[in-house]
Amino acid sequence: MSKEYLLLDKIEGPLIFLSRAEDVSYGEVIDITLDDGNKRRGRVIKIDKDAIVAQIFEGSSGFSVVNSSVRFSGKPFELPMSKEILGRTFNGIGEPIDQGGNIFSKDVYNVNGRPINPVARKYPRNYIQTGISSIDGLATLIRGQKLPIFSGNGLPHNEIAAQIVKQANISEKEGEEFAVVFAAIGVKHDDADYFRKTFEESGVLERVVMYINLANDSIVERVMTPRCALTAAEYLAFEKNMHILVIMTDITSYCEALREISSAREEVPSRKGYPGYLYSDLASIYERAGMMKHKGGSITFLPILTMPNDDITHPVPDLTGYITEGQIVLSRELFQQNIYPPISILPSLSRLMKDGIGEGFTREDHPDVANQIFASYSKVQDIRALAQIIGEDDLSELDNLYIKFGRLFEEKFIRQDFDDNRSISETLDLAWDMLSQLPKEELERIDPEMLGKYYQGKSGK
């Protein structure tokens, strides 16, 4: 029979402070019963002699310093896992919120996970065809990669994620099982509903595990949401050998929740008020993606974040970019030109792409083509800047060809319908169509042999 503590010292935001607690361990879960019978849960986040600080998952409203009884469970925050979670919907701390009842299993997992030993990792090398040209061609998604979408408010990041869920070949071979783990972190009802509808339409709903923390739910729960989702993903991938696609939106809300708790704890802030440990904290989430030796499954991780004020140097996208293996950046400019998907290819990058494309993976010409498009399209930007000043009429002949290439590239290659599913060879052929607008001599990044084989334009001179 564990002790009950009936008196709190202080309540601040989602945190409670109490003293004279005995035998409390760091990180353990506490159960609180309010005088009206309402039950809450929380977690110990600091121990100082016999005084403890705990955060309450559901928030502290309704608490007074005398109306609650606190009981220490002696256990860290754990979730039971079984394959029954497929098709189910949970709240941010892993409690079922559909009508399916509780998950019963003797396999319980600490939601914080443990760091994967780098020697146990398997380097991801197999590409996932998403059917979206600008991703497959230029920022190829690799199975086991963590590739975030850097978006802005109002940009169609949800649609892109939905299109990937719909079109991507998540499982490696026929017969291998796949599943989608979806975590909504502080998003609007509409966004959560949109995803639910998409999963339903693409017929994967019974293979989706959802963890939902809406914008008006508690922020402490919000901090636990990605951890619960990744615990489920790790269980399915590494215990059940399934290929998992994790979609998480919106990481910015997560970081804001972390900041809110940090400021309630009166910690020393670093950039823009975010806590100094934001990098380590984000890493403890992102690094849970990957593949492991001797385990069949994989976790491919597609987090979505909205850049405040479209600023890529804001701490959230900045620190994310330092941890993840590349990023897909959306552009407001393309969006305003009515181009879907508005993927800004120059800052977009897939770090694992170099080992997962080319001969034996996609097609022999893929690396050179991607390289050339980056180089040529970046030149288009310079020429456009020039044309703004001197006018398009005064551009040289070659510059005009570049302008034309740029326009066609955006209209034909980047632009793609929501239900247009292009194969990798379609994507690469399309890229050659675009590059063939330019004289052969301009294509310096491409091996002459490939040029001979694929180039369809005419030589400059």
Add this chain to the structure above:
Amino acid sequence: MIELKGIITMVNGPVLKATSMTGFKMREMVMVGGKKLIGEVIALEGDRGTIQVYEETEGLKSGESVISTGKPLSLKLGPGLIGNIFDGIERPLLEINSVSEGFIPEGIGLLSIDTEKKWKVCITVKENDVLREGQCFATVEETSLILHKVLVPQGMSGKVIEKKEDGFYNIEETLLVIEDDEGKMYPLRLSHEWPVRTPRPVKERLPISSLLVTGQRVLDIFFPVAKGGTAAIPGGFGTGKTMTQHQLAKWSDADIIVYIGCGERGNEMTEVLEDFPKLIDPKTGKSIMERTILIANTSNMPVAAREASIYTGITIAEYYRDMGYNVAIMADSTSRWAEALREISGRLEEMPAEEGYPAYLPSRLAEFYERAGYIKTLNDQEASITIIGAVSPAGGDFSEPVTENTKRYVNAFLGLDKKLAYARHYPAINWLNSYSGYVKMLGNWYEKNVNEDVLELRAKMIRILHEENKLQEIVQLVGEDVLPDDQRLILEISRVLRIGFLQQNAFHKDDTFVPLIKQYKMLKCIELLYDKAHLTIKKGVPISKVKNEMLFGEVTKMKYTVSNDDLSEIDKISEKIVQYYDDLIKEYG
């Protein structure tokens, strides 16, 4: 030794406070709680102490014990380090993986290099020889590349009074016993321990005099790093810091590479583990893993061990330096280390300086970089440590505290540029804001090993690139066509320089590593092209004729078309250049 016991009173992430700590020493290693987590004392006040813990602290309770070990955080140094991968406090990750497959558990204790393995030892001293500290008394072939020289540890010296025969021994067995003048006896083994935060002694520092050849053109010729020097590679995410570091680890001509993955991605370490064993060092013909030591504290591993990983790396580097080797350290990334300092400082509620970093950030950075150098060992051999640190500035802004302070202590600054990276110009080292303080110091070296005009050539090419930068500003406003022909030539030649020389393809079999002599000849060829073309323009020939697509294309592509072992192709291109412009001048003459 009496075992001291403290009592935990506070837990806050990786930081603990405990009482009854009288008798504990600063920087002493301790065992924390029932799981015996490894920690280090970082502050003492009265009988209260603060401890940073190198493992996850979840589950620790107030009232649990803190047990002293009586020694500072130390590394076991001996054969078995090379080719291995360790965590931030020198625990072998492969062994951890065999204990607990897949994930890293807490409380596995202090593992270190393999104590069981028997090494073939060759003892190089005789009985009655008098040994001083730092002297080599035995050798072990650690890998096919590295002869491990076993040195007399610091503080020990004397006459050999007992000696084992050559044979197979593990690192704990006594090989020799020496007796000093006062009759004190010391047993000598293959291994000894060294506290990570203390630099190992050297006889004297020597002036810098030779180049760390990396095979990367933008470095070796434009912004050289010297053996014993320090360099920083700052760059926002996606600019290719890690790629550059990997290239240096693969190809630089150091004898030993210590690669510290400090707070970076797990997959990057996996990539090194998968790729390096397959790569062959051009100098020795052996796998480069046979000279590489990896230290990994990935971003999701405990933050306190990240702080230690840098010291672990440099201590191991010093150990091999003392054997007379040239060691290069790649620290990727020092910013994560600085952030670990910041995180712990924040948990200690210290007064923050800039952007929340502790006020001692500059002095810690200085302590680290100052451990580099070209030196004479206690055994009178020349050896060096070169430090190349990646810096990850927040928001890609080079004016943030870590970049700014690092700049003060390094001599070569290789700034990576977002715009170049976006155009996939790799290595994305910006030639306008990078610098190397070693250019002058290496003048003699270039003269002796390459050619006497290297520095002159370099200066000329840099002048062209700077000139191009100015011209580009004008071009941005009015277009290229209005420039006079000699200025347009500058633009064209810069293009050749940028694409044909500065840009280098890490995935191309020839281009990934380029011998210095080829680098020089390539640059000479570009110079010839410029000089000849310039002369022709001065004679009044229009740029449209002077810029021959074929010729310019051939020069740009020579990095791919000319193989590294046969440079006569470059001479042929040079002949073509001379021929073409001579003909052109005649035609217009």
